Amino acid sequence: MRTIISLDIGGTQLRAAVYQDDKREAVTQKRIKTNANEPDTFGRLLKLIEDVMPRDGKVDAIGASCPGPVDPKTGVIMFTPNIKEWRDFPFAAKLMKSFGVPTYVDNDANLAGLAEWKFGAARGHHNVLYFTVSTGVGGGVIINDRLLQGTHGLAAELGHTTVQADGPVCGCGQRGHLESFSSGTGIERFVADQLKAGRESTLRAEKKNSARDISEAASQGDALSIEAYQIAGKYLGIGVANFLHIFNPSVVVFGGGVSQSGPLLFDAFDVSLKEHVIHPRYLEGLVIARAELGDDSGLLGARALAELKLDA
Amino acid sequence: MRTIISLDIGGTQLRAAVYQDDKREAVTQKRIKTNANEPDTFGRLLKLIEDVMPRDGKVDAIGASCPGPVDPKTGVIMFTPNIKEWRDFPFAAKLMKSFGVPTYVDNDANLAGLAEWKFGAARGHHNVLYFTVSTGVGGGVIINDRLLQGTHGLAAELGHTTVQADGPVCGCGQRGHLESFSSGTGIERFVADQLKAGRESTLRAEKKNSARDISEAASQGDALSIEAYQIAGKYLGIGVANFLHIFNPSVVVFGGGVSQSGPLLFDAFDVSLKEHVIHPRYLEGLVIARAELGDDSGLLGARALAELKLDA
Numbered sequence: 055m056r057t058i059i060s061l062d063i064g065g066t067q068l069r070a071a072v073y074q075d076d077k078r079e080a081v082t083q084k085r086i087k088t089n090a091n092e093p094d095t096f097g098r099l100l101k102l103i104e105d106v107m108p109r110d111g112k113v114d115a116i117g118a119s120c121p122g123p124v125d126p127k128t129g130v131i132m133f134t135p136n137i138k139e140w141r142d143f144p145f146a147a148k149l150m151k152s153f154g155v156p157t158y159v160d161n162d163a164n165l166a167g168l169a170e171w172k173f174g175a176a177r178g179h180h181n182v183l184y185f186t187v188s189t190g191v192g193g194g195v196i197i198n199d200r201l202l203q204g205t206h207g208l209a210a211e212l213g214h215t216t217v218q219a220d221g222p223v224c225g226c227g228q229r230g231h232l233e234s235f236s237s238g239t240g241i242e243r244f245v246a247d248q249l250k251a252g253r254e255s256t257l258r259a260e261k262k263n264s265a266r267d268i269s270e271a272a273s274q275g276d277a278l279s280i281e282a283y284q285i286a287g288k289y290l291g292i293g294v295a296n297f298l299h300i301f302n303p304s305v306v307v308f309g310g311g312v313s314q315s316g317p318l319l320f321d322a323f324d325v326s327l328k329e330h331v332i333h334p335r336y337l338e339g340l341v342i343a344r345a346e347l348g349d350d351s352g353l354l355g356a357r358a359l360a361e362l363k364l365d366a
Numbered sequence: 367m368r369t370i371i372s373l374d375i376g377g378t379q380l381r382a383a384v385y386q387d388d389k390r391e392a393v394t395q396k397r398i399k400t401n402a403n404e405p406d407t408f409g410r411l412l413k414l415i416e417d418v419m420p421r422d423g424k425v426d427a428i429g430a431s432c433p434g435p436v437d438p439k440t441g442v443i444m445f446t447p448n449i450k451e452w453r454d455f456p457f458a459a460k461l462m463k464s465f466g467v468p469t470y471v472d473n474d475a476n477l478a479g480l481a482e483w484k485f486g487a488a489r490g491h492h493n494v495l496y497f498t499v500s501t502g503v504g505g506g507v508i509i510n511d512r513l514l515q516g517t518h519g520l521a522a523e524l525g526h527t528t529v530q531a532d533g534p535v536c537g538c539g540q541r542g543h544l545e546s547f548s549s550g551t552g553i554e555r556f557v558a559d560q561l562k563a564g565r566e567s568t569l570r571a572e573k574k575n576s577a578r579d580i581s582e583a584a585s586q587g588d589a590l591s592i593e594a595y596q597i598a599g600k601y602l603g604i605g606v607a608n609f610l611h612i613f614n615p616s617v618v619v620f621g622g623g624v625s626q627s628g629p630l631l632f633d634a635f636d637v638s639l640k641e642h643v644i645h646p647r648y649l650e651g652l653v654i655a656r657a658e659l660g661d662d663s664g665l666l667g668a669r670a671l672a673e674l675k676l677d678a
């Protein structure tokens with residue numbers, strides 16, 4: 055019997071699950087709050103793993119999905135946006151020392167893509183483009199049934215590609231990245247800027263309007279809010295066209311909260327994608343799908359990574 | 367003994383070479399003019415292959431480098447910019463029928479990249495980004511020692527990615543592609559537009575100034591010509607930063623005529639690349655090199671493709 059412990063390290067929750075053989079459902083799982091501002095997040099994680107550990111202690115591998123840039127070769131977390139004490143943090147080495155089993159780690163967007171390929175909307179495809187569109191825009195890419203990781207594991211940062219060199223400032227400090235237009239943050243920034251400039255809207259400039267507030271205002275017919283999502287959709291179409299030209303995948307999968315905006319985002323996306331593709335053959339047979347795995351994508355992706363490594 | 371016939375189909379020349387075992391040099395090679403405007407280019411190619419064919423007729427595979435989009439899975443050439451009679455042309459199938467040996471085909475930029483990885487500037491690297499910067503901007507990408515081809519073989523069209531959504535019109539009809547800024551054609555267009563608008567220069571608006579003319583004027587101190595290359599270099603830096611974030615390669619190789627412009631192009635490129643990378647780790651250990659194989663990259667790339675296929 056093969057047993058894998060899967061970890062999903064999030065800014066708000068730490069989750070652990072035990073998977074056995076080919077059973078899709080976890081045999082055990084548990085979650086606790088991350089409490090990233092309190093010291094020793096790693097200690098809490100160790101405790102959580104002990105809590106789900108099978109009685110006989112027999113585990114073949116640990117897989118982990120982490121936020122922020124991670125080097126999958128060394129298992130070192132460069133930094134995470136929330137858990138500030140993890141900086142150049144030898145995550146895999148420390149777990150291997152504690153539990154004596156091989157430990158594999160990669161970032162959350164890559165592993166969500168891997169999970170959709172193995173268990174979700176991209177099953178059966180060999181070349182997969184996965185986007186998470188939420189606070190930021192992240193990517194996971196499968197090429198010939200292998201996860202794209204790159205030399206230091208820093209590949210597939212699809213949100214941090216320039217589509218408008220003189221565009222708005224991105225969370226990373228650069229200008230005109232796909233993320234600066236098509237993420238929740240990008241949508242919020244556009245609305246805030248327009249309100250500040252005196253643009254009429256049912257939304258008020260004094261309050262912080264979230265992407266969800268803007269989506270609700272749009273559904274009530276607020277022109278500014280509709281335009282904000284249209285711009286996000288237009289640039290998402292430009293970005294995805296770029297990635298079709300770069301990867302020529304057979305499926306594009308969208309996950310993340312903002313990707314659940316429906317026609318508000320995707321009508322403009324569809325028009326833009328068709329407009330920006332250089333040859334119709336890129337769209338031939340191309341499947342565009344919503345992610346299927348929701349909150350479990352981190353656990354299932356970490357599991358898929360560990361399984362792939364054990365099978366290699 | 368393993369014998370491979372390599373073909374390099376160009377707009378001006380058709381070349382054929384015979385490679386045996388691991389010998390770097392061809393045992394036979396021959397070239398003729400393409401004469402793309404005369405009918406039956408394929409007939410001339412068959413004759414050329416017969417001319418280099420070993421006396422005993424023993425050939426293990428044919429590899430071919432073709433311009434324009436090619437489907438490497440089916441061996442069909444979608445179209446080529448010069449040989450107009452080749453449209454949805456079953457190139458590999460026709461050669462297999464004529465010579466009874468497996469035939470593998472891919473586009474020239476992909477195979478130039480593969481050649482540099484196998485025999486040239488990217489030897490020993492596992493993740494390679496190759497750019498040809500000449501009339502257009504083309505790309506070839508190696509990931510984990512495998513050529514990136516995509517579902518229909520249309521991947522790695524790196525020049526046709528948007529870096530400035532409202533930028534100048536590209537040869538493909540889209541706006542603001544990397545190619546529209548950083549190719550010879552992009553440099554020429556910028557200068558022509560500026561001269562037309564009355565900008566002062568030692569170049570004259572009445573004549574068609576080639577990228578080479580502009581490079582020469584720049585070396586004599588012409589401010590407009592210097593600026594044209596600086597803009598090309600700036601956007602090349604933005605584009606390469608995008609591809610570092612996407613692929614995280616360990617080497618970037620530049621081939622093609624415009625890439626031989628030296629500091630005129632690469633000083634601005636270097637500044638721009640450093641400015642646009644989101645984390646210094648993308649540049650750690652990154653090798654930036656000039657292509658080593660020159661005119662032979664097509665023949666050697668086609669050979670490498672055939673060897674990889676035979677070994678697979």
